[in-house]
Amino acid sequence: MRKTAPHCLVPELLELAGVTANGNNPWDIQVHDSLFYKRLVAGGSMALGESYVDGWWDCEALDQFFDRILRIRLDQKFKRSAKAWWCRFKITCTCSPGRWRAFDIGRRHYDIGNDLFALMLDKWMNYSCAYWKEAHDLDGAQESKMDLICRKLQLQPGMRLLDIGCGWGGLAAYAAQRYGVKVVGITVSREQMKLARQRCQGLPVTTELMDFRSLKGTFDRIVSVGMFEHVGVAHYRTFMRVVRRCLAAGGLFLLQTIGGNRSVRSVDPWMARYIFPNSMLPSSRQIATAAEKLLVLEDWHSFGADYDPTLLAWHHNFVTHWDQVKAAYDGRFFRLWTYYLLACAGSFRARKNQLWQIVFSRDGLRPGYVSVR
Numbered sequence: 001m002r003k004t005a006p007h008c009l010v011p012e013l014l015e016l017a018g019v020t021a022n023g024n025n026p027w028d029i030q031v032h033d034s035l036f037y038k039r040l041v042a043g044g045s046m047a048l049g050e051s052y053v054d055g056w057w058d059c060e061a062l063d064q065f066f067d068r069i070l071r072i073r074l075d076q077k078f079k080r081s082a083k084a085w086w087c088r089f090k091i092t093c094t095c096s097p098g099r100w101r102a103f104d105i106g107r108r109h110y111d112i113g114n115d116l117f118a119l120m121l122d123k124w125m126n127y128s129c130a131y132w133k134e135a136h137d138l139d140g141a142q143e144s145k146m147d148l149i150c151r152k153l154q155l156q157p158g159m160r161l162l163d164i165g166c167g168w169g170g171l172a173a174y175a176a177q178r179y180g181v182k183v184v185g186i187t188v189s190r191e192q193m194k195l196a197r198q199r200c201q202g203l204p205v206t207t208e209l210m211d212f213r214s215l216k217g218t219f220d221r222i223v224s225v226g227m228f229e230h231v232g233v234a235h236y237r238t239f240m241r242v243v244r245r246c247l248a249a250g251g252l253f254l255l256q257t258i259g260g261n262r263s264v265r266s267v268d269p270w271m272a273r274y275i276f277p278n279s280m281l282p283s284s285r286q287i288a289t290a291a292e293k294l295l296v297l298e299d300w301h302s303f304g305a306d307y308d309p310t311l312l313a314w315h316h317n318f319v320t321h322w323d324q325v326k327a328a329y330d331g332r333f334f335r336l337w338t339y340y341l342l343a344c345a346g347s348f349r350a351r352k353n354q355l356w357q358i359v360f361s362r363d364g365l366r367p368g369y370v371s372v373r
Contacts, residue, residue, distance in 0.1 A: 010037045017068040027064035031057045049270035049343070053335045062339065063312065066346025113328060114195050117168070119321035120314050124170030125195075128226035128256060129307040129355045133373075138313040141306075146174045151372045152299070152359055153221045153252050155179040162186075162219040162246060164212050165227025169196030169205065176203045184219070186210040212239060218248045228257040228287075230279050233265055236290035244294045247362045253295065257282060258307075259354040275340050281353065295360035298369035304354040311345035 011021040020028045031037075033056040039047045051057060059065045121127055122142040130141030131148050149171065155161065157180030163172050166185025169192075175181050182204040187193050188211060196207040212231075222243055231239050243253050260281035266272070267280045284300075291297065318337060326334070347353050359369065 010040055013074060014069070017072050017074050019065060019068055026061035027059065027068055029057050029059045029065065033057075044269075046269045046273070049274070049339055052339050053332055055335070062342035063308075063345040063349065066343045067349040068346075070347055070350035070352045113325070114168070114191055115328075116318075116325050119324060120317045122170075124174060125168040125199075126170050126225075127167055129258075129303070130310045130313075131303065132306045132309055133303075138310070138317075141310065141313075142170075143174070146171050147178070148372065149223060149225070149254055149256070149357070150175055150179050152301075152357065153223060153254050155181050155221060157181065159220040160184070160218075162215070162217075162222045164215075164222065164224040164243075165230075166192075166196060166207060167226070168192050169200045169207060171223065171225060172196070172205045172207070173200050173203055176200070176205050181221070184208070184217075186212065186215065212242055215242055215246055217246060219246055220248050220251050222247055222251070222253040223256075224254075225256040226258075228255060229281060230276070232278065232280060233282065233286055236282065236286060240290045240294045243360075244362060247295075249362060250365070251362050252298070252365075253360045253362075255287070255356075255358045255360070257287075257356055257358075259284060259287070259304075259356050261352065261354065271340070274336060284356075287356075287358065291360060295362065296364040297358070298361050298365060299357075299359040299371045301357040301359075301371075301373065302354055303357075304348055304351065307348040307353070307355050308345050311341050311348065315341040315345070 014021060014029070018027075019025075021031055022028070033051075036051055036056045039051050039056070043050070117125060117127065122130070122139045124139075124142055124146065126142040126145065129145070130138060131145035132141045133144065135141035135144045153161070155175060159179075159181045161172075161175055161181045161183045163175075163183055163185040166172050166183075166187050169185060172183040172185045176183050183206070185196060185205065185207045187196070187207065187209065190209060193207050193209045196205075200207065228236075228239070247253055258281050260283050263283040263286050264280065267276070272279060288297065315338065318341065322334060344353070348355070361369065
């Protein structure tokens with residue numbers, strides 16, 4: 001029975017990934033509360049994140065820790081472990097319900113403050129994966145991403161571009177300034193809309209607070225970057241129908257989204273509760289099925305490895321500028337945001353998550369679409 005105790009089982013499983021509890025490597029975890037092991041066995045990934053925010057454990061290089069455990073799919077090994085199942089059964093029988101009830105974060109992701117995002121992101125405020133092929137810093141990589149999108153969409157002066165999920169208006173402003181297009185951007189965040197309108201003053205850019213289902217009108221080009229992850233599998237088909245309805249004949253639609261390696265209907269529970277409520281990552285099959293008979297697939301570009309340096313750059317900016325914004329937050333928020341950014345960096349490095357730019361046409365381009373990289 002002693003071999004299945006949580007304080008023996010957890011280190012045993014971590015060793016499979018080369019991670020040592022209280023070890024000397026930067027990816028090793030330092031456990032500050034012995035109850036961490038029991039909490040982790042009982043609560044899985046939710047408990048792992050919550051216990052970090054609570055200060056029960058630390059790790060010098062969280063991104064390296066997550067890269068190691070996700071690369072060998074330790075989460076799946078843990079779920080299938082007979083010893084882990086027995087430990088969970090014993091804990092369930094001996095612990096009172098709700099002992100480690102999660103704290104209520106109270107905030108939603110885009111309501112935490114524009115000042116924080118302005119300090120963390122690039123000068124255009126892109127909150128999505130950058131393109132590092134020929135870039136050396138975050139500003140350059142995000143500008144390369146925006147230019148890549150504009151070239152893939154074959155933008156020409158005078159075209160009407162619809163940006164579904166326009167964020168703080170960075171891509172809309174870039175496309176209007178550099179390619180001479182007229183842009184309509186929609187968002188469901190009041191804070192994003194306010195700042196986007198300020199930053200796009202004097203440009204042919206209109207920003208509206210609107211759900212995508214309410215869209216009307218016809219556009220030469222449509223783009224959606226980092227928004228599809230919030231749509232949900234039940235509404236993927238509806239999303240594609242709206243795109244087809246609003247896309248002019250001969251038009252192009254570019255979708256940039258984080259993707260998963262398999263089809264699921266939910267996201268990591270910790271991430272869903274504390275970072276992105278009601279979100280999920282689509283699979284390639286789910287995207288293709290949603291677009292079937294509505295749009296023609298012209299190009300599929302995968303560069304998920306570029307999200308790792310993007311997230312590390314955001315984390316660097318977050319830590320570097322923390323003193324400028326910390327009065328509006330607290331120490332728990334700092335640990336929460338650190339865990340989020342570095343866990344995601346490790347996940348992309350382990351190739352558990354992907355990043356896709358997908359180009360669709362309304363009816364198929366003639367003589368064909370020329371891929372851009």
